[in-house]
Amino acid sequence: MSEVHVARRALLRERCAANSAQAGHADALLVTRPANIRYLTGRPPEGAALLLGADGTDTLLGPAAADPSHRHTGSRPADELRTVAIQSPDGDTAVAAADLAASAGARSLAVEEHHLTVARYRAVDSVAGLHLARLACPVEAQRVVKDQEEIAALRTAAEITDQALGELLESILVGRTERHLALELERRLIDHGAEGSAFPTSVATGRNSGLAHHRPTDRRVEEGDFLSVRLGARYHGYCCQIGRTFVIGTAPDDWQVELYDLVFAAQRAGREALTPGAACSDVDRATRQVLDGAGHAEALGSATGHGVGLEIGEDPRLSPGAMGKLDACVPVTIEPGVHLPGQGGVRIDDTLVVRPAADGGPELLTITTKELLAL
Amino acid sequence: MSEVHVARRALLRERCAANSAQAGHADALLVTRPANIRYLTGRPPEGAALLLGADGTDTLLGPAAADPSHRHTGSRPADELRTVAIQSPDGDTAVAAADLAASAGARSLAVEEHHLTVARYRAVDSVAGLHLARLACPVEAQRVVKDQEEIAALRTAAEITDQALGELLESILVGRTERHLALELERRLIDHGAEGSAFPTSVATGRNSGLAHHRPTDRRVEEGDFLSVRLGARYHGYCCQIGRTFVIGTAPDDWQVELYDLVFAAQRAGREALTPGAACSDVDRATRQVLDGAGHAEALGSATGHGVGLEIGEDPRLSPGAMGKLDACVPVTIEPGVHLPGQGGVRIDDTLVVRPAADGGPELLTITTKELLAL
Numbered sequence: 234m235s236e237v238h239v240a241r242r243a244l245l246r247e248r249c250a251a252n253s254a255q256a257g258h259a260d261a262l263l264v265t266r267p268a269n270i271r272y273l274t275g276r277p278p279e280g281a282a283l284l285l286g287a288d289g290t291d292t293l294l295g296p297a298a299a300d301p302s303h304r305h306t307g308s309r310p311a312d313e314l315r316t317v318a319i320q321s322p323d324g325d326t327a328v329a330a331a332d333l334a335a336s337a338g339a340r341s342l343a344v345e346e347h348h349l350t351v352a353r354y355r356a357v358d359s360v361a362g363l364h365l366a367r368l369a370c371p372v373e374a375q376r377v378v379k380d381q382e383e384i385a386a387l388r389t390a391a392e393i394t395d396q397a398l399g400e401l402l403e404s405i406l407v408g409r410t411e412r413h414l415a416l417e418l419e420r421r422l423i424d425h426g427a428e429g430s431a432f433p434t435s436v437a438t439g440r441n442s443g444l445a446h447h448r449p450t451d452r453r454v455e456e457g458d459f460l461s462v463r464l465g466a467r468y469h470g471y472c473c474q475i476g477r478t479f480v481i482g483t484a485p486d487d488w489q490v491e492l493y494d495l496v497f498a499a500q501r502a503g504r505e506a507l508t509p510g511a512a513c514s515d516v517d518r519a520t521r522q523v524l525d526g527a528g529h530a531e532a533l534g535s536a537t538g539h540g541v542g543l544e545i546g547e548d549p550r551l552s553p554g555a556m557g558k559l560d561a562c563v564p565v566t567i568e569p570g571v572h573l574p575g576q577g578g579v580r581i582d583d584t585l586v587v588r589p590a591a592d593g594g595p596e597l598l599t600i601t602t603k604e605l606l607a608l
Numbered sequence: 609m610s611e612v613h614v615a616r617r618a619l620l621r622e623r624c625a626a627n628s629a630q631a632g633h634a635d636a637l638l639v640t641r642p643a644n645i646r647y648l649t650g651r652p653p654e655g656a657a658l659l660l661g662a663d664g665t666d667t668l669l670g671p672a673a674a675d676p677s678h679r680h681t682g683s684r685p686a687d688e689l690r691t692v693a694i695q696s697p698d699g700d701t702a703v704a705a706a707d708l709a710a711s712a713g714a715r716s717l718a719v720e721e722h723h724l725t726v727a728r729y730r731a732v733d734s735v736a737g738l739h740l741a742r743l744a745c746p747v748e749a750q751r752v753v754k755d756q757e758e759i760a761a762l763r764t765a766a767e768i769t770d771q772a773l774g775e776l777l778e779s780i781l782v783g784r785t786e787r788h789l790a791l792e793l794e795r796r797l798i799d800h801g802a803e804g805s806a807f808p809t810s811v812a813t814g815r816n817s818g819l820a821h822h823r824p825t826d827r828r829v830e831e832g833d834f835l836s837v838r839l840g841a842r843y844h845g846y847c848c849q850i851g852r853t854f855v856i857g858t859a860p861d862d863w864q865v866e867l868y869d870l871v872f873a874a875q876r877a878g879r880e881a882l883t884p885g886a887a888c889s890d891v892d893r894a895t896r897q898v899l900d901g902a903g904h905a906e907a908l909g910s911a912t913g914h915g916v917g918l919e920i921g922e923d924p925r926l927s928p929g930a931m932g933k934l935d936a937c938v939p940v941t942i943e944p945g946v947h948l949p950g951q952g953g954v955r956i957d958d959t960l961v962v963r964p965a966a967d968g969g970p971e972l973l974t975i976t977t978k979e980l981l982a983l
Contacts (some may be wrong), residue, residue: 344726351721351729416798420791 237382238275239313240292240604241375245273246372249343257366259343260287261334263329266348268543269372274314279568282326294326307601319431327353331360338340343368360450368511377540377548378562383471384586387541389566390427390468391584391598394475397421398464398601407456410438411449414462422466431465431472431568432545442478443578445534445569456482459489459577460608462569465545465584472545474566475599476582479606488576493605494570495577499523500603503551503567507587507595513555521553532571532578537604540565541584563587564598612757613650614688616750617666620648623746624718632741634718635662636709638732640702641723643918644747646845649689653701657701662714668696669701669708689909702728706735718743752915752923753937758846759957759961762916764941765802765843766959766973769850772796773839773976781983782831782856786811786824797841806840806847807920817853818945820909831857834864834952835983836945840959847920849941850974853914854981863951868980871946871954874898875978878912878926878942882962882970888930895944896928907946907953915940916959938962939973 249256256262262285264270268279280296292315319329327349334342341364344357358365379387391542397418406414415434421429429455436449442459454460458481465474478496503520507542520537524530538551541564547559551565559565565587570580586596624631631637639645645653645668655671667690694704702724709717716739719732733740754762772793781789790809791854797805812822817834829835838851853871855864878895895912899905913926916939924932926940934940942960945955956978961971 346726346730349726351719351724351726354726355721412798416795421794423787423791 235275235314237380238273242273242285243305245371245375246285248375249368255340255369256343257369257373259339259341259364259366261285261339261342261452262368263327263330263334263342263344264368264372265353266345266372268376268547269348271543272372272376276314276316280326281514283328284330284334286337287338290315292317292330292333292338294330296324296326306449321328325353325356325403328356328360328562331363335360335363340364341366345370355395362482373548378560379542379564379586380562383506383542384562384564386469386471387473387584388598390431390466390471390473391475393422393425393427393468394464394473395599395601396468397426398462398475398477401462402479402606402608406454406460410451410453411438411441411447412451414454415449415464418462418464422464425466427466428470431541432465435461435463437461437577438481439578440575443572443580445570445572445580447462454481457486458482459579460581461578462531463580463582470543472541472543473564473584473598473603474541474545474582475567475584476568476580477601477603478579478581479608481608484607485605490605492571492573493579495524495527496569497605498549499602500552500567500581500583501567503569504583504585504595504597507559507567507585509559509561509587511559511588513549513551513557513559514553515599516559516565517551517553517555517568520551520567524569524571529571537569537582538566559587561587561589561592596605610650612755613648617648617660618823620746620750621660623750624743629717630744630746631718632716634714634716634739634741634743636660636712636714637743638702638705638709638717639743639747640720640728641747643751643922644720646918647747647751651691653687655701656929657705659705659709661709661712663712665690665712667708669705671699671701685755685952687738700728700731703731703735706732707917710735710738715739716741720745747890748923751917753919753935754939754961755937758917759939760939761844762848762959762961763973765806765841765846765848766850766975768800768802768841768843769839769848770974770976771800772841772854773837773850776796776837777854777981777983779830781835783828785826785828785870786813786816786822787826789829790824790839793837793839797839800841802841802843803845804842806842806849806916810836810838812836812942812952813856815952817952818947818955820945820947820955821966829856832861833857834954836953836955838955838957845918847916847918848939848973849916849920849943849957850959850976851943851955852976852978853954853956854983856983860980860981865980867946867948868898868954870902870904871944871956872978874944874978875939875942875956875958879960879970879972882934882940882942882960884936884962884964886934888924888926888932888934889928891934891940892926892928892930895926895942899944899946904946908944912944913941914977934962936962936964936967 264283267278343366415436442461461478463476506516506519536552540547568582572578639658642653673962719743790811834854840849881891881894911927915922943957947953
């Protein structure tokens with residue numbers, strides 16, 4: 234992977250040099266947002282700072298590892314990334330990076346103002362001889378379109394997620410708590426090779442069902458309940474997301490079938506709107522207008538989908554105010570839901586990769602059935 | 609609990625009014641750090657902002673809940689906390705709080721520069737008619753000494769943690785992977801009533817044992833291994849921590865006994881140094897010098913313990929450079945460890961509450977045995 238990371242850093246330098254809006258003519262760049270560091274280096278980013286120096290040298294400054302196996306001070310591996318361990322107890326890697334930049338001759342340093350706290354910014358700003366500029370979001374922008382290796386990681390993450398969910402559906406659910414079902418799903422993700430959960434697994438039953446960010450409780454699954462689940466594996470750092478709703482027991486009630494069909498139609502409309510060149514706000518509208526038409530405008534949050542990758546919520550955002558258009562090879566979720574207070578509701582979430590119609594249209598990664606199963 | 613939160617907010621206002629170093633004479637205070645919001649309101653803090661206004665009104669501004677059950681716009685419950693939901697898609701609750709402060713007549717607003725990003729700070733700073741000041745860390749300082757209810761929550765968290773660990777010790781361990789043991793511990797924490805894990809459970813075997821922040825791998829437990837585990841329950845928001853090391857199989861090797869005895873002695877020295885009035889750096893030194901004396905100075909990280917509460921790592925910090933002294937009713941960890949590269953190592957972590965000698969000295973919350981058990 235290291236060639237990939239060298240190329241990503243080279244592209245970032247080029248873009249910032251070519252477009253002063255990205256880094257305000259700064260001659261050195263400081264990256265502190267963990268997902269951005271991971272994207273540009275492939276290394277564990279916790280507490281680290283990545284300096285792209287004025288002299289063309291790239292340096293990753295990490296907190297001194299208490300674990301000696303992870304120490305690489307001064308080494309210069311094949312990917313041309315110099316690594317430095319910061320030893321002082323409260324050593325701020327960002328300040329150390331600024332010191333290094335200044336001593337290597339940089340006069341200005343662009344920093345991620347959307348990630349650095351004011352306190353850290355002030356500390357970096359106190360480094361002598363260095364003018365600070367704003368590093369817009371060029372790394373986030375670069376992360377939007379995924380390469381083949383990234384999409385392969387997402388495919389595996391989705392496969393693991395489908396397996397975990399599939400196994401749960403074969404087990405007895407009535408009488409078990411939301412909390413236990415969520416834990417079991419998380420265990421199964423790991424069993425199938427995930428590094429962990431991409432986000433806290435949500436399991437919602439009865440009148441909790443259909444809530445977007447429901448935290449599992451001790452409520453037990455009962456006959457006649459809607460059961461909505463939302464989970465996703467993280468694999469090689471990449472996060473996917475699936476959401477499904479089922480009914481427990483015999484046949485669903487009429488209101489359940491009606492609500493399910495409505496959310497399903499909204500979700501399908503969103504999926505079908507996914508094509509390179511489509512405006513993000515139009516994809517959102519495709520999903521949203523089906524629910525609006527049925528009087529459920531209030532039920533939706535501010536977005537009906539979002540990009541996924543090294544973070545579970547990345548650009549692009551599928552919302553009414555979103556700017557920009559979709560490109561091919563951008564993975565996104567389509568995730569409408571309706572919750573009726575006191576009754577429950579339905580959520581259906583998929584992760585898909587935008588593809589041109591000539592390639593068969595959007596690639597569905599999360600393939601668990603979207604039929605309304607009675608379990 | 610709501611009276612408690614009203615009192616905490618009143619104390620914060622008093623302290624800031626009495627000491628200009630805390631909030632620079634600002635007439636309104638903005639709290640954005642999630643654990644601080646939870647401490648002052650008892651409410652879910654994600655994405656929220658708490659305004660203590662110049663007019664004496666306290667307002668919690670939260671992101672508009674997609675879940676209607678959580679909407680409370682404009683309500684004024686018994687604890688005199690007004691709540692406002694921010695509806696706009698990308699609405700920054702901090703900016704909305706600043707707007708509200710200005711419209712209620714505040715001229716200056718103290719913000720948590722150690723938490724706000726530069727980008728959010730600039731947005732808050734653009735609110736007309738409002739001068740920004742720095743809110744030092746008065747809330748963090750207020751959180752250091754715990755009240756009886758907080759200590760009771762920590763006691764329960766520790767009880768749950770001891771139960772989960774105790775059950776694991778009764779099961780067959782050889783042949784199971786670090787990853788599975790970690791997941792099983794996390795499941796047992798939930799089984800016994802935890803809200804979740806206070807931090808990612810670490811299970812380390814063989815040559816991984818004794819590493820401070822080891823992430824569980826697929827390595828299986830083998831006869832003769834050291835097995836070190838580190839886990840903690842979160843209960844009512846409060847986080848505890850335990851770390852233990854065992855040997856697998858028959859009798860430990862001589863080097864294992866020797867290393868264990870050494871870390872045990874260091875940990876005991878730290879525990880015995882815990883007393884109201886003791887300097888934090890002295891407690892650290894008590895632990896550290898035992899290991900230093902045996903030539904393991906390098907093995908320790910920058911701290912040998914830390915406060916616990918609504919966050920797993922809070923003030924005070926037990927490290928060589930730490931300022932300040934311990935008070936009664938401050939819960940801390942004592943957690944030395946030594947890792948020998950290629951061989952493995954030992955960690956022993958406890959959570960204790962500082963108490964005067966007249967009350968029997970430090971209260972040990974995590975009571976699982978610290979004998980070197982052969983499992």
